[in-house]
Amino acid sequence: MKRQIHKRLPKDFVEDVLRTFSEEKISREQASEFLGLSRSELYWWREKYLASAKKKKDFKLYNREAKPTRFFPKEVQDFLHEELYYITRCEGRFKNKFNFSFLAEQAEKKFD
Structure with missing residues (x-):
């Protein structure tokens, strides 16, 4: 292909x-x-x-959507940014060891 x-x-x-x-x-x-x-x-x-x-528009080979298809509310985005900042920069034993399923569970508990 x-x-x-x-x-x-x-x-x-x-x-x-x-x-x-x-x-x-x-x-x-x-x-x-x-x-x-x-x-x-x-x-x-x-x-x-x-x-x-x-139409006098710019020719494009690839149309990327103007707005993202996935959207998180501001408070969820802030929570995720805080957690990821902590994981990547602050906590030595968890540094660069992401557990996104755990993070998703924590976000679900907090915001549902």
Whole structure:
């Protein structure tokens, strides 16, 4: 299985190839070879590139969500930060020996 395009190629290179392909300066075969994509993948990426150009948005190879999918309330975050700080810096015998299941149990007892 080949790696994802954003891990294989720089964004500027992909954008240049898609632009020149859309302007019909290079053939479909050349663009597919440059990007290592099948015909259907190439046309999918071309459509995505043209849509971003039409909306005058920045072309992205990888869409990371703007907000994280997991969220902890502020008091839980503070508790976890305190505990991890203590484990990593203060307590000598537990230093860098994480027991996340125990920490999860303690957080559940405290906040449920």
